[in-house]
Amino acid sequence: MRIDATEIAARKAFLELTETDANCLRAIREQLAGAQHGFADGFYAYLRQLPELAALLPDAATVARLKQAHGRYFDSLIEGEYGEDYVAERLRVGMTHARIGLTPKWYVGAFRKYLSDMLRATWRATGGEAEAFMPAFDALLKVVMLDLGLTLDTYIHADKRAIALRDRAIESSVNGVFIATAAPPDYRLIYANAALSHILGSAPGAMIGKPCLCTSAEDGFAVIREAIAEGRNGYTTLSRLRADRSRQWIELFLAPVRSDTGSVSHYVGVLNDVTARKDAEAQLAFLAHYDTLTGLPNRSLFDDRLAQALARAERGEDFALCFVDLDRFKLINDSLGHGAGDAVLVEVARRMAAVCRSADTLARLAGDEFVILVEGAGSAERAAAIARRVLAALAPPVVAQGRDIDVAASLGIALCPVDGADADTLLRNADAAMYAAKAAGRNTVRFYDEAMNRRASQRLALETDLRRAVARDQLVLVYQPQLVAADGSLAGVEALLRWQHPERGTVSPLDFIPIAEEVGIIAELGEWALGEAARQMVDWRRRGIDVPRVAVNLSARQFHDADLAERIEAILAEAGASAEWIELEITETAAMAHPSDAAQALERLRDKGLQIAMDDFGTGHSSLATLCKLPLNVLKLDRGFVHHLPDSDTDAAVADAVVTLACRLGLSVVAEGVETEAQRQFLADTGCDVLQGFLFARPLSAAALEAWLAARGGSSSPSPALGCASVKVEQHGQKISAPS
Numbered sequence: 001m002r003i004d005a006t007e008i009a010a011r012k013a014f015l016e017l018t019e020t021d022a023n024c025l026r027a028i029r030e031q032l033a034g035a036q037h038g039f040a041d042g043f044y045a046y047l048r049q050l051p052e053l054a055a056l057l058p059d060a061a062t063v064a065r066l067k068q069a070h071g072r073y074f075d076s077l078i079e080g081e082y083g084e085d086y087v088a089e090r091l092r093v094g095m096t097h098a099r100i101g102l103t104p105k106w107y108v109g110a111f112r113k114y115l116s117d118m119l120r121a122t123w124r125a126t127g128g129e130a131e132a133f134m135p136a137f138d139a140l141l142k143v144v145m146l147d148l149g150l151t152l153d154t155y156i157h158a159d160k161r162a163i164a165l166r167d168r169a170i171e172s173s174v175n176g177v178f179i180a181t182a183a184p185p186d187y188r189l190i191y192a193n194a195a196l197s198h199i200l201g202s203a204p205g206a207m208i209g210k211p212c213l214c215t216s217a218e219d220g221f222a223v224i225r226e227a228i229a230e231g232r233n234g235y236t237t238l239s240r241l242r243a244d245r246s247r248q249w250i251e252l253f254l255a256p257v258r259s260d261t262g263s264v265s266h267y268v269g270v271l272n273d274v275t276a277r278k279d280a281e282a283q284l285a286f287l288a289h290y291d292t293l294t295g296l297p298n299r300s301l302f303d304d305r306l307a308q309a310l311a312r313a314e315r316g317e318d319f320a321l322c323f324v325d326l327d328r329f330k331l332i333n334d335s336l337g338h339g340a341g342d343a344v345l346v347e348v349a350r351r352m353a354a355v356c357r358s359a360d361t362l363a364r365l366a367g368d369e370f371v372i373l374v375e376g377a378g379s380a381e382r383a384a385a386i387a388r389r390v391l392a393a394l395a396p397p398v399v400a401q402g403r404d405i406d407v408a409a410s411l412g413i414a415l416c417p418v419d420g421a422d423a424d425t426l427l428r429n430a431d432a433a434m435y436a437a438k439a440a441g442r443n444t445v446r447f448y449d450e451a452m453n454r455r456a457s458q459r460l461a462l463e464t465d466l467r468r469a470v471a472r473d474q475l476v477l478v479y480q481p482q483l484v485a486a487d488g489s490l491a492g493v494e495a496l497l498r499w500q501h502p503e504r505g506t507v508s509p510l511d512f513i514p515i516a517e518e519v520g521i522i523a524e525l526g527e528w529a530l531g532e533a534a535r536q537m538v539d540w541r542r543r544g545i546d547v548p549r550v551a552v553n554l555s556a557r558q559f560h561d562a563d564l565a566e567r568i569e570a571i572l573a574e575a576g577a578s579a580e581w582i583e584l585e586i587t588e589t590a591a592m593a594h595p596s597d598a599a600q601a602l603e604r605l606r607d608k609g610l611q612i613a614m615d616d617f618g619t620g621h622s623s624l625a626t627l628c629k630l631p632l633n634v635l636k637l638d639r640g641f642v643h644h645l646p647d648s649d650t651d652a653a654v655a656d657a658v659v660t661l662a663c664r665l666g667l668s669v670v671a672e673g674v675e676t677e678a679q680r681q682f683l684a685d686t687g688c689d690v691l692q693g694f695l696f697a698r699p700l701s702a703a704a705l706e707a708w709l710a711a712r713g714g715s716s717s718p719s720p721a722l723g724c725a726s727v728k729v730e731q732h733g734q735k736i737s738a739p740s
């Protein structure tokens, strides 16, 4: 704080403090010198009687320091110099008093005591003469009043500074702060800081004088008025719609401001925009209960709803659980990638949700597994109706990544309480019913029955055992000879998997390959089979047993593995086998699912030197145009077409067509399932290159095959039992001449 010379002059003029007064005090200076010492002790003793002032004089050292300051002040008071330095010093002292908390009332009171003591000293200094005393008294009074005015100014200044600081602090706060009158019904706003305008998106000052935070009828902030009106002091969370209709969440701390009489005169509110936090909380809550991909309830929320349904079932309200599993979804995922898989799941979820009622819970449990909880009267019939509607809804192909993808589902229904009265049993039984639907040819619905439970538990046991089969050395390969139709010499063998189960005996691949595909261990099994076949070929070569080639089956899932060619190459390298010894059999259905991808995958395999055979040919509806584009070496005529030969004209026509087609495309034909001499004769005559079937040999262990070959008089020797087709045939892409 500063007071300039003009202001000092003005104050002095008003007090009539003139040079005459200064001279008057200067005149008695000598007589007064040291007078203060006489009354300083009494002055401080007096001050210390009052606890509040005694607290400011805590020890003797402080009092001694103050007495010295006191002496300096006394000297300056009677020095007669009341210019800018004098004023600045008085202001400094005044500011110190304000800072240490010496309030004006005590300061003025103490000044009174000081003045009384000084007047007595002046009276003595003027020799008790009224004429001499009065001018000195008058001069002293004027200087003291000048001082008092300055001191009061410092208090006011200090207060103003504190208030300004508070204002700046509130203005700088990131919290919105407002003060509203406590006058209902409007509770008008009398103060709002900048943050409040910012949070509420209104122009600064625009809200002042308006009904409390309710700038328009629909801005939603009437709720704050309500909070005040309801006396909801403390913490409240409010929400309102912004102008763009988005929801804003606000946390409000409201407190009444009381007047001196104790009545509530105002309300002070501090508010924060907590929309981001609320959104994050909502997101977390959503993540905890909903599946992020499809937006459907997740397992956790489903478990909750199921528990509630079970509780209601105890009071007699039945319900149904409908398990939904997409058919061959893994194939979509593996062949088209996860992007397409996700798109299918989203679309499937959307279609299923459209056929459920809002009262039913459709949840995604995992991967391609969904469940529908159907509650209310007639839940069994309604579950069946919903299941049928789900199948119908999934019938049109799903378009993902520009392709039409056919989806279908198998559905299993279990009823509460008939099929189970607890969550585990119901889920297990709905699952078993779903598996029964799959077994019944997929894309269908099954209700649960007891027998299913037995089958399901058997299957589960099989699944568990199968996972351990490789590690426990329970898998073996058997080899079925493939003979050149023209001369019966050995064209190669097909390696076929067998599972030697410790209790069940030999399990057919027809029973365990689908399970391995579903539980995701087919790649492991397939790679084991390829490695084993390769090792066997190396062993035969080393021992001079001439098996020209081994055909190994590749499952659809393996086939769609992006790094299949590299994996196969690594397996062969590890076994020390040459790629030319290996023929890979892929089914027509797997190849035709996505022909252009298949063409690329097969190209890479062929580049590595492998032969490619299309298995079960004739069952997968290949289009000729597509077939031409696939880099194949062999077509395997499905044994379904062989079985009724030569009597069935249709099958005879098919066999003939396949041979003609293969010939045109430069492929050789292997006919499988040859059981009779008549079939052999027919196929050989038709021009099949290679024949495979029980007529020649069943699938044999490696040792049995060696014995079989030895019995024929050498591995590749023409079989004396075989007739020779008098045609030139192509053996696995390589022309050979039939012996005459």
Ligand SMILES: Nc1nc2c(ncn2[C@@H]2O[C@@H]3COP(=O)(O)O[C@H]4[C@@H](O)[C@H](n5cnc6c(=O)[nH]c(N)nc65)O[C@@H]4COP(=O)(O)O[C@H]3[C@H]2O)c(=O)[nH]1
Binding pocket: 480, 495, 496, 497, 508, 509, 510, 513, 526, 529, 552, 553, 554, 555, 585, 615, 616, 639, 672, 673, 674, 675, 692, 693, 694, 695, 699
């Ligand atoms: N009725 C009859 N059947 C005959 C005749 N000659 C051969 N068979 C059988 O026909 C099946 C030929 O194999 P596939 O078509 O590749 O069909 C195979 C193949 O798709 C699959 N499989 C076998 N081993 C593997 C493997 O290592 N990996 C994969 N992914 N699948 C395999 O299991 C299927 C069945 O294999 P298997 O039970 O060994 O059945 C074999 C074989 O035993 C015959 O004259 N009459």
